[in-house]
Amino acid sequence: MEAALAAAVRRGIDGVVEIRGLRRLSGGASQETWSFDATVSGATLPLILRRRPGGAADAPPQSVALPLETEAELLCAAATAGVPVPRVRVVLEPSDALGSGFVMDRLEGETIARRILRDDAFAAVRPRLARQCGEILARIHAMRVEGLPKLPFADAAAQLVNYRAVFDSFGRPHPVFELAFRWLADHLPEPAPATFVHGDFRNGNLLIAPDEGVRGVLDWEIAHVGDPMEDLGWICVNSWRFGAALPVGGFGTREDLFAGYEAAGGCKVDPHRVHLWEILGTLKWGIMCMMQYSVFERGIDRSVERGAIGRRSSETEIDLLELLL
Amino acid sequence: MYDRPTLTELVASVRDFIERTAMPKLEGHAAFHARVAVNALGIALRQLEQAPEAEAEELARLRALLGRDGNLEELNRELCARIRAGELGLATPGLAEHLRATTFAKLAVDQPKYASYVRALAARASDTSR
Numbered sequence: 348m349e350a351a352l353a354a355a356v357r358r359g360i361d362g363v364v365e366i367r368g369l370r371r372l373s374g375g376a377s378q379e380t381w382s383f384d385a386t387v388s389g390a391t392l393p394l395i396l397r398r399r400p401g402g403a404a405d406a407p408p409q410s411v412a413l414p415l416e417t418e419a420e421l422l423c424a425a426a427t428a429g430v431p432v433p434r435v436r437v438v439l440e441p442s443d444a445l446g447s448g449f450v451m452d453r454l455e456g457e458t459i460a461r462r463i464l465r466d467d468a469f470a471a472v473r474p475r476l477a478r479q480c481g482e483i484l485a486r487i488h489a490m491r492v493e494g495l496p497k498l499p500f501a502d503a504a505a506q507l508v509n510y511r512a513v514f515d516s517f518g519r520p521h522p523v524f525e526l527a528f529r530w531l532a533d534h535l536p537e538p539a540p541a542t543f544v545h546g547d548f549r550n551g552n553l554l555i556a557p558d559e560g561v562r563g564v565l566d567w568e569i570a571h572v573g574d575p576m577e578d579l580g581w582i583c584v585n586s587w588r589f590g591a592a593l594p595v596g597g598f599g600t601r602e603d604l605f606a607g608y609e610a611a612g613g614c615k616v617d618p619h620r621v622h623l624w625e626i627l628g629t630l631k632w633g634i635m636c637m638m639q640y641s642v643f644e645r646g647i648d649r650s651v652e653r654g655a656i657g658r659r660s661s662e663t664e665i666d667l668l669e670l671l672l
Numbered sequence: 673m674y675d676r677p678t679l680t681e682l683v684a685s686v687r688d689f690i691e692r693t694a695m696p697k698l699e700g701h702a703a704f705h706a707r708v709a710v711n712a713l714g715i716a717l718r719q720l721e722q723a724p725e726a727e728a729e730e731l732a733r734l735r736a737l738l739g740r741d742g743n744l745e746e747l748n749r750e751l752c753a754r755i756r757a758g759e760l761g762l763a764t765p766g767l768a769e770h771l772r773a774t775t776f777a778k779l780a781v782d783q784p785k786y787a788s789y790v791r792a793l794a795a796r797a798s799d800t801s802r
Contacts, residue, residue, distance in 0.1 A: 520748040523771055525755040526762070590787040652708045658715055661778040662786050668775055669788060672768050 359437030398448025477599020481607025539574035550596030580624025633663030
């Protein structure tokens with residue numbers, strides 16, 4: 348793999364002498380993240396490889412994930428729009444025999460939410476993060492859909508239909524989820540102007556440095572076209588507060604998030620609409636936990652980790668009751 | 673009637689073996705999975721202890737709410753169908769309280785340290801003591 352990767356990297360970066368320190372960071376059965384360094388005329392360039400070894404056909408069942416080539420295109424478009432993202436260096440080609448994927452810069456910073464929320468190193472930057480997130484989201488939502496690769500359309504009504512179908516396919520009774528589905532169907536907002544939406548903008552997918560704050564927005568694989576308020580609601584979902592009290596990612600207030608968004612050119616925020624997306628987001632995460640269990644149930648991954656996630660959907664039930672009652 | 677050890681004793685001994693003997697010898701991903709395994713056996717132990725009473729109470733509430741007899745699965749399916757159809761909702765007397773009690777019982781097994789559960793439990797305790 349190392350020789351093939353070195354050959355691919357040379358296509359995108361001039362003067363690569365060798366690559367070193369290749370190691371797998373994380374990832375599931377089908378998607379992998381690797382860390383390595385390229386030596387370029389005496390200097391060291393820290394890099395990340397994201398790939399699906401079996402190519403696009405290897406995407407997990409029920410996955411809504413975009414092809415990695417599309418994710419690479421979105422990262423480039425985001426960089427042009429002034430969104431902090433890692434620079435894409437090389438997109439893999441079939442002749443590389445490495446599957447599908449791309450190589451990007453490995454930025455210095457922290458993505459583990461609990462450290463961002465609890466380590467002293469981040470104490471000074473934490474109060475600034477919510478406003479910064481708002482500013483970055485405004486820039487993401489300004490990305491023109493016409494200039495991007497074809498993306499699925501999914502506003503609140505469409506997502507409700509999609510998640511209803513997935514939930515029904517499991518055949519398990521969840522009265523709290525039924526209540527949330529019913530409430531959402533009764534409170535669906537007017538359609539929003541079709542906007543580019545990141546889809547997974549939350550604490551855990553933001554690379555944060557102790558001095559400057561958000562340095563990279565990661566995981567663009569469920570980006571779509573829809574309602575911009577979705578991204579503002581999603582980062583407020585209780586699951587992404589990791590036990591901390593503040594509503595935005597555990598680190599900030601809605602007021603700061605909204606103020607940053609509006610100051611950076613985002614549309615006027617409707618807090619009711621954001622609240623609806625927080626409820627829908629909480630329900631979605633509960634159903635995603637059931638989807639993880641389904642991968643276990645069908646024997647695709649029998650690990651205790653995969654199975655046990657099914658027992659986390661009850662966390663979202665108590666959050667939904669807090670939001671609805 | 674099965675012989676000793678009890679199910680609880682068996683599961684607890686496996687959990688203790690993983691946590692105290694095996695886990696310290698593991699590294700990286702395997703150590704992480706051992707931690708997840710210990711937590712999973714914690715869920716199993718709490719369910720063994722709490723399920724009989726929690727499920728009996730859930731069943732009694734469902735019978736009262738739906739006005740008919742049946743087992744837990746049947747009654748939960750009927751409750752879901754009636755919420756979905758809009759026949760039962762937050763205005764239905766007893767429904768909110770039933771959902772709260774049932775969800776609390778699930779969290780007490782699945783994730784008793786989950787922050788919003790701990791907070792909700794504390795709020796409920798101060799409500800009842802008033």
